Amino acid sequence: MKRESTPTMKDVARECGLSLATVSKVINGLPVGKKSRERVEAAIDKLGYQVNTYARALKSSKTYSVALVMPSLKHPFFAYLTDELTKCLMNRGYRAVLMITNYDAEVEQKSFVMVRSNKMDGVIALTYSPDLSVGESIPIVTIDRHLGEDIPCISSDNYRGGELAAQKLIELGCRKLLFMRITSPVQGEPNKRCSGFESVCNTRGIEYETLLFHDNEPNEPIYLFLEDHIRDGAFDFDGVFCNSDLLASRVIRFLSERGVSVPGQVQIIGYDGIIDRFTGKHVCSTIEQPIAQMSETAVNILLDYQGASEGVNICLPVKYIPGGTTKD
């Protein structure tokens, strides 16, 4: 019954007349216009809004444990993400309960059930099942996935990333572009990489093709397509954007093995921006995801704004990084 008296983020948003997303950005120290920031801060002062998980924890029966639902740690992006998420949770005094799903829908569903039966405080999930049923009761934040209107989604600015990749390739002289993606049936933010890429190609009047492969057997069809488009040592496209550095590295390897020079004949840009620990370098020119910032944001949203974060969808800024597979 004390509820009404403690101001929520919603109250702050109502007070300053700005969106919940804007308010949460301000509190997270994310980029927001000066004017908006000042309005939000004024509202926070006026209402005496306080972020205080620990105080709230005493009232509610908290377990100080948060589930991290991840497909695998054998993919460097997921390993880096899990590393950062775990450190953020530990810094907040929470336990990170890791659940590895191996991209298996049944295991994903089971982990959500387990989270509820274990009375955990929340979930940060990166899932692949298109029809996950998420329990009402669990506070959840996703990375890259849309699991429901009222579930916050944290991601890199995928649309901007697609734009950046297309702009770069065009700026570097490419005139026949290709976008390659390994898709999963799930509705996710990464789909926007394609839209951003296409919009730039269309407005600039650049010829392009987009290719979607399915993630159950990622390699064969890709290699067949590449093979079909190599004619006496020349590739039909002079610029390729791949939706991950992993896919890009496969494409680069395949083309090089067949005497197609990268970046000489074909320039290639990937996505993720993870440094290969073995080479100590980026594996290709790439769009870098701000993994540490994504992790911190996901943890803060989950722990500070439970129940008050409807529709929050935060896309964090990406950066283009030349990595030797483009002519810059």
Next chain:
Amino acid sequence: MKRESTPTMKDVARECGLSLATVSKVINGLPVGKKSRERVEAAIDKLGYQVNTYARALKSSKTYSVALVMPSLKHPFFAYLTDELTKCLMNRGYRAVLMITNYDAEVEQKSFVMVRSNKMDGVIALTYSPDLSVGESIPIVTIDRHLGEDIPCISSDNYRGGELAAQKLIELGCRKLLFMRITSPVQGEPNKRCSGFESVCNTRGIEYETLLFHDNEPNEPIYLFLEDHIRDGAFDFDGVFCNSDLLASRVIRFLSERGVSVPGQVQIIGYDGIIDRFTGKHVCSTIEQPIAQMSETAVNILLDYQGASEGVNICLPVKYIPGGTTKD
């Protein structure tokens, strides 16, 4: 006094007419025939049975949670190990509570304290602090480390690995060998890689040098040493064994950049045997650690033999794998 009215696992077993063991397997997510699983799940729904881990914990004084204390997930070996350990724990119906220490002694010590204060059932740890005080009360299994006489240690057969590497290099014609290792001050199984290597060199009368660098700034002294031993395009050693694939890949890169051909002039063998996700290949000829087997063993020892595992020190078999940096 509401106790009686809340359905127990026994009620579920009675309802579906299956054994208590089968019911608990289903609830703990252990393998069970599809038909049985469906019958148990139907009974659970009908009775509205709820797994309450904490209630269960009070009865059995178990929390069904095990801490995984790891230095980082940005190193592929630790990422693969954590992936496998987590899956093994989940298969046994346990939660994996991940703790990332960043090789920091204070954080390592803190995580052991946390394990005790959280009443976790045990710890599987890969630590770097030389003087970690481990609580009496916690069942613990280490990967690669000797934290005490009565603490089981699971590792690959490091001594045998060192022997294999030396034998291979000699068999492939190397006559002036070098062993390079980045050390930490901790007493660990990996030290045996050096002993195994040296014993073979000594019995075969092969000239060798062993070099230990410290892990606080791994690169500079290594590169200085290599630089000093390159004389007009030739390296002073014709065979090198590195105590990790990561170190090997740095050495290979450095030598190649200075015109020393690998494996032409120098043959190099690393340790770990992890496949680089980006290239899809081993980064070098290597001694492969059986990560999945090590993980399963660690989990089984921790959960099944608590208190009865004094002095258990299990070294699992390693394998030599040619990876293009040797002449085989």
